[in-house]
Amino acid sequence: KAGVTQTPRYLIKTRGQQVTLSCSPISGHRSVSWYQQTPGQGLQFLFEYFSETQRNKGNFPGRFSGRQFSNSRSEMNVSTLELGDSALYLCASSRETNTEAFFGQGTRLTVV
Amino acid sequence: GQQLNQSPQSMFIQEGEDVSMNCTSSSIFNTWLWYKQDPGEGPVLLIALYKAGELTSNGRLTAQFGITRKDSFLNISASIPSDVGIYFCAGEPNGSGNTGKLIFGQGTTLQVKP
Helix, strand or coil: CCCCEEECCEEEECCCCCEEEEEECCCCCCEEEEEEEECCCEEEEEEEEECCEEEEECCCCCCEEEEECCCCCEEEEECCCCHHHCEEEEEEEECCCCCCCEECCCEEEEEC | CCCCEEECCEEEEECCCCEEEEEECCCCEEEEEEEEECCCCCCEEEEEECCCCCEEEECCEEEEECCCCCEEEEEECCCCHHHCEEEEEEEEECCHHHCCCCEECCCEEEEEEC
């Protein structure tokens, strides 16, 4: 069965622009969560969606937002990009709460 | 708080040796997960633990959920070159406000000398 798919794999954007990243979870998984990974801060939780509802949010500014569709696919959006937003953005899916979370390959975002 | 302290930060071992790494926290966790990440890739799930005291194996890997629910360890036996990578512990903190949220350790970088 297919794993978690994230698109695009690589992205280069200019400061001030906005970006949308996409995540398709494993079939049957209803929970999708997003993480930011940087060398300095490690893996940081952004937010989690379950059945189209945001259940939890990390300590990131409002420029970071997300949504989940009825087919469980999720998108995250970052507006007014800053240089510090350069990171590997990872999406994870799980069947239910408190079960194994499987990660996609990530989207490498570079802001110049 | 909800931080995970993972140690050691890095290890350089000889092929065939056993490896042990652990994560500790001052908070209680409901779930412990161990991941391996290769450069440029997403973390790959190795072992999932759900109950205090649980000991689970996956091939040469063994992990345990600490009895206090505040720690976990991962052992790798008879290491091989393909074990090279960064290993992360992750946990779902206890509490209703933490649903679906994983806290990650800082990672242990493992290098294996053939």
